Amino acid sequence: MNTNTHDILVIGAGMAGLSCASRLAAEGREVALIDKGRGPGGRMAARRAEIDGEKVRFDHGAQYFTARDPAFREAVAAWEEAGAVARWPEAGEDAFVGTPGMNGPVKAMAQAVLVRWSVRAERVKHEDGLWRVETDGESLTARTLLVAIPAEQAAALLGDAAPDLAALAGEVVSEPCWAVMAGFAGRLGIDADTFRGSGPIAWAARNSAKPGRTGGETWVIHAAPSRSRELLDVDKDEAARRLLADFFAAAAAAPQAPVHLAAHRWLYAMPASLARDPARYDAAARIGVAGDWLHSPRVEGAFLSGRALAEGVLAHG
Numbered sequence: 001m002n003t004n005t006h007d008i009l010v011i012g013a014g015m016a017g018l019s020c021a022s023r024l025a026a027e028g029r030e031v032a033l034i035d036k037g038r039g040p041g042g043r044m045a046a047r048r049a050e051i052d053g054e055k056v057r058f059d060h061g062a063q064y065f066t067a068r069d070p071a072f073r074e075a076v077a078a079w080e081e082a083g084a085v086a087r088w089p090e091a092g093e094d095a096f097v098g099t100p101g102m103n104g105p106v107k108a109m110a111q112a113v114l115v116r117w118s119v120r121a122e123r124v125k126h127e128d129g130l131w132r133v134e135t136d137g138e139s140l141t142a143r144t145l146l147v148a149i150p151a152e153q154a155a156a157l158l159g160d161a162a163p164d165l166a167a168l169a170g171e172v173v174s175e176p177c178w179a180v181m182a183g184f185a186g187r188l189g190i191d192a193d194t195f196r197g198s199g200p201i202a203w204a205a206r207n208s209a210k211p212g213r214t215g216g217e218t219w220v221i222h223a224a225p226s227r228s229r230e231l232l233d234v235d236k237d238e239a240a241r242r243l244l245a246d247f248f249a250a251a252a253a254a255p256q257a258p259v260h261l262a263a264h265r266w267l268y269a270m271p272a273s274l275a276r277d278p279a280r281y282d283a284a285a286r287i288g289v290a291g292d293w294l295h296s297p298r299v300e301g302a303f304l305s306g307r308a309l310a311e312g313v314l315a316h317g
């Protein structure tokens, strides 16, 4: 079994974990991240597909984001300059999307720090003044441990090792969301590129109309929380078919057979209740948590939570 000791180890390299790690690295701290995903994004995911020989990327998680806080606006301006985000006026005058996929800014941050992908934290223990994180086949140790994963997953992971933080996360309940990714041979008879629904469909967007996207007509459709719960245990193909039918009905559009159809179930898509603390850091035990569930259920909330956690660590040396 390998053992690596880090000054700071961050579990979760989504927007919150990377915003935290970037701030710490900028202050000269040694920081490493692990993430169970195969690549950057977390809930700002972009899934690649090939449709009729053309490569496309579906944003099946977050659709766009707004930037209101000065610190986040500064980060967004730097990503815009680097080509990692672009404005998407269709969703609002202050709306941005990642480019060429929604994971653009997460990917940009991940290039500047040490992230190991496809590494899942399975158990956390505090031993001899160090944090020990067990993954499948490895044991990592760190002086400071920061956890930036969805609330339910944080509660399960921290249960025995950090019961106060686990209890904080355990109070949060997240809503699920089924996301459908559909490609069509021709343009659907829907003028607008975004659709805000009521009833079974919460949102849909012409994915191919976002800035910097390639390929033919593609849509991402998000089921409302109640519809997502109803279909929670249905298999992916069945969920995709049913939700596509829901979408055509809700948008009053003529159904068209898709040339590509897939679905992804986000079990913890959005925290419905929040811990109402931008981040929590236990300086004595050197462990902390960040994530949208502590701040606000948005990309900006995740970024600001990560920043707040980094400030907590920096304040205590």
Ligand SMILES: Cc1cc2nc3c(=O)[nH]c(=O)nc-3n(C[C@H](O)[C@H](O)[C@H](O)COP(=O)(O)OP(=O)(O)OC[C@H]3O[C@@H](n4cnc5c(N)ncnc54)[C@H](O)[C@@H]3O)c2cc1C
Pocket (backbone or CB within 6 Å): 011, 012, 013, 014, 015, 016, 017, 034, 035, 036, 037, 041, 042, 043, 044, 060, 061, 062, 063, 064, 065, 066, 119, 120, 121, 122, 148, 149, 150, 153, 157, 177, 179, 222, 266, 268, 269, 270, 290, 291, 292, 293, 296, 297, 298, 299, 300, 301, 302
């Ligand atoms: C369907 C959907 C639509 C959304 N729409 C919008 C929107 O339009 N606008 C907006 O602002 N926000 C939207 N959001 C919310 C936004 O995506 C999130 O608020 C934000 O991305 C959360 O970032 P995070 O870093 O807190 O968590 P995440 O992005 O979930 O990052 C957590 C990371 O931790 C990793 N991880 C989890 N457990 C482990 C483990 N045990 N070991 C190692 N790694 C682990 C995961 O792989 C993941 O990469 C949407 C979310 C979803 C799902």
